[in-house]
Amino acid sequence: MIVRKRERRIKMNIQKINELKEWLNEQKIPLAYISNPQSIAYLTGYHSDPHERVLALFISLDQEPFLFTPALEVEAAKKSPWNQDVVGYLDTEEPFKIIAKEILLRYGSPQICALEKAALSVDRYEELASYLPGTAFTSDISSFMQRMQLIKTPNEISGLLEAGSWADVAFEIGFSAIQAGISEQEIVAEIEYQLKRKGVSQMSFDTMVLTGARAADPHGTPNQTRLVDHSFVLFDLGVVWNGYCSDATRTVAYKEPTAFQEEIYALVLKAQLAAQEAVKPGITASQLDKVARDVIEDAGYGSYFNHRLGHGIGTSVHEFPSIVEGNDLVIKEGMCFSIEPGIYIPNQVGVRIEDCVYVTKDGCLPFTKTSKELTIIGG
Numbered sequence: 001m002i003v004r005k006r007e008r009r010i011k012m013n014i015q016k017i018n019e020l021k022e023w024l025n026e027q028k029i030p031l032a033y034i035s036n037p038q039s040i041a042y043l044t045g046y047h048s049d050p051h052e053r054v055l056a057l058f059i060s061l062d063q064e065p066f067l068f069t070p071a072l073e074v075e076a077a078k079k080s081p082w083n084q085d086v087v088g089y090l091d092t093e094e095p096f097k098i099i100a101k102e103i104l105l106r107y108g109s110p111q112i113c114a115l116e117k118a119a120l121s122v123d124r125y126e127e128l129a130s131y132l133p134g135t136a137f138t139s140d141i142s143s144f145m146q147r148m149q150l151i152k153t154p155n156e157i158s159g160l161l162e163a164g165s166w167a168d169v170a171f172e173i174g175f176s177a178i179q180a181g182i183s184e185q186e187i188v189a190e191i192e193y194q195l196k197r198k199g200v201s202q203m204s205f206d207t208m209v210l211t212g213a214r215a216a217d218p219h220g221t222p223n224q225t226r227l228v229d230h231s232f233v234l235f236d237l238g239v240v241w242n243g244y245c246s247d248a249t250r251t252v253a254y255k256e257p258t259a260f261q262e263e264i265y266a267l268v269l270k271a272q273l274a275a276q277e278a279v280k281p282g283i284t285a286s287q288l289d290k291v292a293r294d295v296i297e298d299a300g301y302g303s304y305f306n307h308r309l310g311h312g313i314g315t316s317v318h319e320f321p322s323i324v325e326g327n328d329l330v331i332k333e334g335m336c337f338s339i340e341p342g343i344y345i346p347n348q349v350g351v352r353i354e355d356c357v358y359v360t361k362d363g364c365l366p367f368t369k370t371s372k373e374l375t376i377i378g379g
Contacts, residue, residue, distance in 0.1 A: 045081025164367025
């Protein structure tokens, strides 16, 4: 089935689609197959998790593009910002046979088609190739898609700021839920329930609330552990709002913390603020990581900071670039990424403080505003 293009008040990402076409022209490639749902959302404004079904976007150098979706998503795609053709398929049909037919009908038999090789499974590649024996799928567009999303437009930054403001709301809800004996999972439930009541339908990842020594597990899973006095509570959370993600971490204290806990917190805060202050166009990702890491290593806790400083953020919560030692990528205005140093001492204490920021012409600004000074609740 085909739904013809129609006018919509909200537009798809024309600027980025044109950048992709410029790349195709430079590479002398007539067609690109975009298979990553996050990439598709970034270009079209249509957000979908197709699960085991096929979602695809085909961008031609000189012909109209088309979006390919399961039949049950066609109406949603029609109502999205995408204003070009939508082709749907039924569960009883062979999706790649239909895709191949559409390609041949619209574009003839292209000699080359670029793929997101990092996102396309081998079996799907082989199935599509079997229907298009005259097309070479040798060009990988994955790295270009990563680079294209590095520099955010003003509209994208606006979307990320809105998502960040909802993270602030989530922190407020979570902090208010803290009381003696409450479990980690109960705090998570309260945050997500109250956000849904306010209109937030989706978190950008599983909300993390970890108490006491459990906060020393950087990617721990909340459970029925109950809050006790003089414990740290680590919140790592974010939402999806209008297609853009937020991601932020705060660590707060329930009742007065010990001197050791305060020492660790102050050290992580110092590292986070130093790195955020160092962000400016011209510094490299590796240098930025070193700013925060040196603060923690100089205090003797370097081995307890066991992950990169940060990651990119946009329509997905983890994007390019990686702010890590050895990455000599030069930071530029418009890039968006997290700054999240942490210290995790097993069976004792864990602290992480994170803001995602966008790079300005002479520094950076965070998407979240919740205070990073040590907050003591119930003191």
